Amino acid sequence: MFVDHKSGRKLHRTLHDEVLQNVQQKLDRCRHGFIFRNVELEFVDGTLTLNGCVPSFYLKQNLQELLRNTPHVEQIVCNVDVVSSCGMSSVRKAK
Secondary structure, three states, rough: OEEOOOOOOEOOOOHHHHHHHHHHHHHHHHOOOOHHOOOOOEEEEEEEEEEEEEEEEHHHHHHHHHHHHOOOEEEEEEEEEEEOOOOOOOOOOOO
């Protein structure tokens, strides 16, 4: 249970909402946060799934490390592709 500091009302939020809000705050505070806006987040049963693309392998690793110790996240599944204008890419082939 959480308290809205403006109204003083008690709010009931799910763990799902709490985790996603925590993750979004981490991304917003990160210096690369504007790049990570293209990444979709999904949280189910302790697993945080990341889907989207970033322009470098460095940023993909940075994203995973940034979210590694998030409370209630037991596993991170990173389905983030690296798509670069210089020719290197990890884009998966369509099934």
